[in-house]
Amino acid sequence: QEPYFHWMFGVKEPDFYGVVEVSTAKTMLFMPRLPEDFAIWIGRLLSKDEFKKMYSVDEVHYVDDIATVLKKCNPSVLLTLTGMNTDSGLTVREAAFDGINEFTVDNKLLHPEIAECDYAKNEGRICSHTPNISKERNENSENVTHVDNDTETTEIIEGFNRCFTTKGLFLLLETIPDEEVIPLVAFYALKKLIELENNYEYRNASVRNGEEFTENFTRTAVFSRLINTIASGSESTIILDTLKVLSREMFGSNSSMYRDKLCDEILVRVTDGKFDVVQVCEIVRMLASFMDAKNNAENVDKLWVGLLDKEKEITEKNIMEVFRILPILKQSRKMVFSLLERKSRVVWWRLHGSAVAEILSIILEVKLFSPQMMVILSRWTNTNIHAVSEDDLLEIVRGFCALDYVDSGIAKALERYVKAKSSKVKNAAVLAAIMDYCGRFRLRSEPILKGCEGYIIEHGQNLSPVTIKAMFAPFGILNFQPSDSLKFWYALESILDEKFVQFRPEDAIDVLLTCVYLGKFPLNFVQKIFNPYFLDRLHSYRDVNILRQLRAKLKLFDTAMTLECSQYRGPMLPRDHSANSLWQDGRIHRMINYISEPLADITGGIEMLTTSVVLPHLPTLELYVIDIIRVIKSDLELEVLRYVNKISSDAHIHVMRTIRSGMMEYQAEATFLNYIYVVGGCRYHSYTCICSSGENGSLLHYGHANSPNDKHINDGDMCLFDMGGSYCGYSSDITCSFPANGKFTKDQVIIYNAVLNANKAVMNAAKPGVSWVDMHKLANRVLLTDLRDAGLLQGDVGEMMEAGLAAIFQPHGLGHFMGLDVHDVGGYLEGTPSRPTEPGLNKLRTARVLEKGMVITIEPGCYFSDVLLDKALANPKQAKFLVRQVIERFRNFGGVRIEDDVIIMEDGVENMTKVPRT
Numbered sequence: 001q002e003p004y005f006h007w008m009f010g011v012k013e014p015d016f017y018g019v020v021e022v023s024t025a026k027t028m029l030f031m032p033r034l035p036e037d038f039a040i041w042i043g044r045l046l047s048k049d050e051f052k053k054m055y056s057v058d059e060v061h062y063v064d065d066i067a068t069v070l071k072k073c074n075p076s077v078l079l080t081l082t083g084m085n086t087d088s089g090l091t092v093r094e095a096a097f098d099g100i101n102e103f104t105v106d107n108k109l110l111h112p113e114i115a116e117c118d119y120a121k122n123e124g125r126i127c128s129h130t131p132n133i134s135k136e137r138n139e140n141s142e143n144v145t146h147v148d149n150d151t152e153t154t155e156i157i158e159g160f161n162r163c164f165t166t167k168g169l170f171l172l173l174e175t176i177p178d179e180e181v182i183p184l185v186a187f188y189a190l191k192k193l194i195e196l197e198n199n200y201e202y203r204n205a206s207v208r209n210g211e212e213f214t215e216n217f218t219r220t221a222v223f224s225r226l227i228n229t230i231a232s233g234s235e236s237t238i239i240l241d242t243l244k245v246l247s248r249e250m251f252g253s254n255s256s257m258y259r260d261k262l263c264d265e266i267l268v269r270v271t272d273g274k275f276d277v278v279q280v281c282e283i284v285r286m287l288a289s290f291m292d293a294k295n296n297a298e299n300v301d302k303l304w305v306g307l308l309d310k311e312k313e314i315t316e317k318n319i320m321e322v323f324r325i326l327p328i329l330k331q332s333r334k335m336v337f338s339l340l341e342r343k344s345r346v347v348w349w350r351l352h353g354s355a356v357a358e359i360l361s362i363i364l365e366v367k368l369f370s371p372q373m374m375v376i377l378s379r380w381t382n383t384n385i386h387a388v389s390e391d392d393l394l395e396i397v398r399g400f401c402a403l404d405y406v407d408s409g410i411a412k413a414l415e416r417y418v419k420a421k422s423s424k425v426k427n428a429a430v431l432a433a434i435m436d437y438c439g440r441f442r443l444r445s446e447p448i449l450k451g452c453e454g455y456i457i458e459h460g461q462n463l464s465p466v467t468i469k470a471m472f473a474p475f476g477i478l479n480f481q482p483s484d485s486l487k488f489w490y491a492l493e494s495i496l497d498e499k500f501v502q503f504r505p506e507d508a509i510d511v512l513l514t515c516v517y518l519g520k521f522p523l524n525f526v527q528k529i530f531n532p533y534f535l536d537r538l539h540s541y542r543d544v545n546i547l548r549q550l551r552a553k554l555k556l557f558d559t560a561m562t563l564e565c566s567q568y569r570g571p572m573l574p575r576d577h578s579a580n581s582l583w584q585d586g587r588i589h590r591m592i593n594y595i596s597e598p599l600a601d602i603t604g605g606i607e608m609l610t611t612s613v614v615l616p617h618l619p620t621l622e623l624y625v626i627d628i629i630r631v632i633k634s635d636l637e638l639e640v641l642r643y644v645n646k647i648s649s650d651a652h653i654h655v656m657r658t659i660r661s662g663m664m665e666y667q668a669e670a671t672f673l674n675y676i677y678v679v680g681g682c683r684y685h686s687y688t689c690i691c692s693s694g695e696n697g698s699l700l701h702y703g704h705a706n707s708p709n710d711k712h713i714n715d716g717d718m719c720l721f722d723m724g725g726s727y728c729g730y731s732s733d734i735t736c737s738f739p740a741n742g743k744f745t746k747d748q749v750i751i752y753n754a755v756l757n758a759n760k761a762v763m764n765a766a767k768p769g770v771s772w773v774d775m776h777k778l779a780n781r782v783l784l785t786d787l788r789d790a791g792l793l794q795g796d797v798g799e800m801m802e803a804g805l806a807a808i809f810q811p812h813g814l815g816h817f818m819g820l821d822v823h824d825v826g827g828y829l830e831g832t833p834s835r836p837t838e839p840g841l842n843k844l845r846t847a848r849v850l851e852k853g854m855v856i857t858i859e860p861g862c863y864f865s866d867v868l869l870d871k872a873l874a875n876p877k878q879a880k881f882l883v884r885q886v887i888e889r890f891r892n893f894g895g896v897r898i899e900d901d902v903i904i905m906e907d908g909v910e911n912m913t914k915v916p917r918t
Contacts, residue, residue: 005081010055014704017063017095021073027057030066039867040811041701067099078103079110082542096544107542156185160192169193170218183233186226191245193222227258231265236274239265243286263287263299270306277313280306281321288328304332307339314343316350323359326366337368341376348376349383353392356380360399369403378409385413386420390427393417397433406441414438415447422451428463431455432470439474449480453488460491465499468492469507476517489520500528505538506546509553516557521565529554530572631826632853633819637730638903641819641855644727645734645901645912647680652736652915655721661740665691665709672723682725686733686822690722693740697894698863700812713740718748718894724822731822733857734913735899747889751862751896754786756917758860759898762814766902766909768852773836776814776844779860780806787862792890795881805881807840808872811865815857816845818901824855854904863895 005011009018009029017030031051039045048060061069070078080095156176163169169192176185230242243262246255266283269275275283280303287300307314307322314322322340326333351359356377363369381388381396388396400410414434425431435452438445452471460468472492475482482488500508512529515522528534538554541547554573561568633641651672658671669689676682691709692702697720703709713719717740724732737755739748758779766775784800787793787809793800800806817824827846828835836842850856869887872878900913 009057015063017066017097018057019066019070021075022079026059028059028061028069029055029057030061030063030069033062033064036867040865041699042704043696043699043702043707044866063097066097067102070103075103078105080105080107081110082107152180153182153185156180157188160188163192163196166193166196166219169196170222173222181225181229183230183235183238186229186233187238187242187245190223190226190230190242194245223258227261231261236266236269237279239269240275240279240283243283247286247289267299267302270303273306273309275306277307277310277318278321280310281318281325284325284328300328301330301332304329304336307336311339311343314339314347316347319343319347319351320355320358323362326362326368333366334368337366337370341370341373344373344376348380351380353384353388353396357392357395357399360396360403364399364402369405374403374405375407378405378407382409382413385417390425390430394427394430394433397430397437401433401437401440406437406443411443411445415445418448418451422455423458425455428455428459428467428471432467435471435474439477442478444478444480446480449475449478450483453482453484457484457487457491460495461498463495465503465507468495468499469503469510473510473514476514479517481518496522496525500525505534505541506550506553508534509550509557513553513557513560516560516564521561521568523565523567526561526568526572529557631817631824632851633855633903637819638853638855640728640730641732641901641903642912644680644682644725644730644732646914647676647682647727648723648725648732648734649914650679651675651725652721652723652734655723656736656738656916659713659719659740661713661715661717663713665693665696665711665713668713668719668721669703669709669723672721676725680725680727682727684726686724686726686731690720690735692720692894693717695892695894696720697737697896698865700863715741716745718751718896720895720897722897722899729820731818731820731824732901732912733818733822733859733899734901734915735859735861735897736915737896737898747893748896750786750790750792751890751893752898754783754790755860755862755896755898757786758782759858759900759917762858762860763900763902763909763911766850766858766904767907768850768904770850771833771847772814772850772856773833773841773844773847775850775858776841777801779814780810780840783809783860783862792883792886793881794883800881803877803881804839805872805878807843808868808878809862809864810840810860811843811863811868812861813841813844815859815899818855818857850904852904852906855901856904857899857901859897859899861895861897863897864890864893865895866891 005016005018008020009016009027011018011029013031015032019028019030020026021028029051031048034045036045046054048062051057052060059069078100082095159172160169163172169189173181173189181189227242230239233239239262243259243266246259246262266275270280270283284300284303287303319340322336326337326340329336359373360377363373377396378400381400385393397414400406414437418431418434422431431452434448437443438448453475456463456468456471463471474480496503496511503511508529512522512525538550539547541550558571558573562570654675655668655671659668668691672689672691673685676685688703689709690701690703692699693711693713694717696702696707696711697718699707718737719740720735720737722733722735724734726732737752739745744752761782762775762779765778781797781801784793784797784806788795788797788800793805816822817826823845827844827848833847833849836844836847841847846856864887869882869891872882873884873887898917900911902909902911902913
């Protein structure tokens with residue numbers, strides 16, 4: 001939990017948001033919307049009113065309603081907290097929620113006010129904060145030239161240029177006979193009118209005099225006359241030039257009407273083939289820029305006809321104009337792209353390098369990937385590789401990389417280029433881009449790698465840190481050891497020594513990781529990574545995704561050094577408990593499918609295998625995902641599991657001897673963790689310790705952030721301690737239940753013995769060939785029978801089973817596989833029984849038939865959860881079996897769970913858990 005949020009609102013539960021409305025001081029709390037059955041795992045779910053009272057806030061809403069609620073407040077700006085406290089070093093993550101992009105957000109102002117306690121010095125800053133929004137507008141003038149004018153027309157146009165006001169121009173037009181106002185004259189008159197209206201000094205003079213320009217009859221009549229003259233003329237070029245002029249800012253309210261009239265005329269003339277290819281492309285761009293014109297999107301997509309008609313006129317000189325309009329087109333984009341594909345096959349060899357780079361950029365923008373077009377561009381690259389400029393080649397390589405395209409032609413071209421020019425390259429970014437391309441597509445080309453190796457040795461001191469990283473990182477990805485090893489590593493170490501502070505955190509980590517990949521351990525740079533200055537820089541990134549990636553890479557470096565370098569005194573970072581999704585290469589999945597059948601023959605069946613196993617205690621990265629692994633444990637694995645169970649069992653016994661009434665639950669957790677590390681060498685534990693006492697025993701996953709083992713243990717409380725150590729990556733999972741004072745009450749004896757009998761029944765019945773579903777039902781039946789015999793239940797046990805009553809007292813599965821992970825993989829595989837749907841059975845982590853060599857937990861339990869008991873009492877099918885007055889006596893009892901870790905042997909089980917059961 002962020003300490004600043006806790007300080008302001010007092011909230012300790014996870015996933016809450018808090019808001020303060022500055023102008024009114026109103027406080028709002030936003031709570032996560034949890035399913036009702038979460039109460040089984042974390043306790044009773046509090047209502048919004050209860051949270052409102054608990055934390056003394058004005059309003060409480062759900063997290064998924066944040067955007068809706070804040071919109072009603074109509075905030076001018078959202079001040080979010082992010083940054084690092086320069087005193088404590090604590091990093092505050094920026095708030096993020098669905099819909100935050102709809103608000104103006106400031107994440108710089110609030111941090112110094114709260115985290116740096118700067119409010120006293122800057123009182124009122126938050127209240128007086130208002131965002132500054134400025135807009136810049138650029139007006140581009142149009143230069144249109146028409147030649148071959150007769151003398152009379154030229155004199156009229158020169159007369160227009162001598163006019164300095166619109167009024168003077170209107171008067172001049174009145175003196176010109178209608179037959180002399182030809183389209184060209186009308187165009188220049190219109191152009192001059194717009195220039196005068198847009199004149200900066202004229203506009204400001206009007207504003208200063210209080211004479212805002214408004215549409216008047218004279219102006220409307222003149223504009224209409226001029227537009228009609230131009231539209232009815234035979235010269236299509238003048239119509240196009242007029243549309244360019246009208247695209248500039250106009251004061252009149254009818255400007256869109258005039259543009260629409262010209263657009264309609266242009267569309268007709270495009271269809272009639274009156275414009276050339278370049279002009280059609282120009283029309284597309286202009287129509288797209290008229291955002292207020294009617295039906296412009298539809299009009300733009302009608303212009304493809306003009307391009308198809310002019311297909312033969314498309315050459316290497318104008319084909320780029322057509323490419324550039326692709327992002328503007330919508331419905332007709334694919335049709336025009338197909339046209340370009342056909343023409344590119346003809347003109348490709350005449351294209352310039354900059355044109356190829358631009359084509360790649362456009363294809364990426366419009367997302368029209370075409371194998372045929374990529375082959376054409378690849379062929380051009382292969383043919384012109386020695387003639388292309390460095391700048392163009394840089395953009396071409398980046399374009400292919402962005403489009404995720406690789407073929408042998410490009411690879412050979414880049415090899416030839418590096419062979420011939422690597423030492424002569426002036427722009428190192430070219431080689432960096434080529435290396436990045438090789439790393440991305442796993443092109444392990446020795447000529448390219450050796451060329452870049454020589455370049456680093458020769459020019460490394462002059463390269464920027466970004467370029468160094470880009471050129472060096474592929475060496476590790478491709479596992480290429482430099483041929484001139486001594487010179488190369490000396491050069492690299494010298495660069496790092498001299499420029500380390502100039503490296504961005506992500507680049508520094510990538511370079512050091514590459515060294516580790518190549519078996520070179522950069523011990524002399526470890527202190528430069530794990531120091532406050534570097535970590536401050538790393539956590540200065542505001543993008544949560546980037547920061548998460550950097551943390552993962554740093555964790556990978558720390559773990560790799562710990563595993564592989566005996567001189568490394570690590571790990572330096574704490575264990576990562578977060579859950580992350582992983583990307584996996586589809587090629588690996590295909591290979592697994594290919595080899596799974598022969599592997600199944602070797603191991604004894606497909607059910608013996610599972611795939612994509614994430615190793616515990618290692619970074620959640622694809623590097624540490626085991627692609628395929630056996631469910632059945634080997635003899636060596638079993639030896640490790642026996643050891644870690646022995647240590648965890650001894651630790652539980654030590655806790656039993658140490659615990660006393662009046663202690664805190666977390667003291668039991670600390671005692672356990674200390675024992676497994678000091679005595680057994682278990683640096684890690686398999687999962688968050690559950691140390692519940694009293695009524696907390698009814699919460700299946702007690703011990704989380706909401707209830708972090710923080711209750712006083714009272715005299716007479718039943719303790720339910722679920723804890724397990726981890727050794728060499730292998731887990732243990734043991735639960736012991738006992739009274740805190742060492743003396744069982746009569747009620748505690750009833751529940752404990754019922755659970756113990758269920759445990760023993762399964763222990764005696766489990767063996768190869770037995771269904772785990774049947775074992776779960778057996779445990780349920782024994783438990784219900786004992787509860788009935790003790791007077792808590794009444795009626796036939798068989799009917800109780802059919803009514804799902806067992807799930808009220810044991811709302812979890814009987815056990816789970818265990819190995820590299822505490823809840824190990826292999827529960828539901830292809831070809832094995834699917835998950836049952838009945839209450840209680842649907843919580844099983846596997847429904848498989850037991851086989852020799854499996855390691856599984858047997859953990860029946862009995863809990864008195866208010867949420868489940870209330871549901872059962874309200875359900876007539878279940879309530880008839882409950883003896884209400886006796887059940888009420890157990891309301892605050894908590895629960896009992898007895899969990900043992902066993903190996904399935906040939907004729908039964910081996911119990912690896914060695915703790916007292918009484």
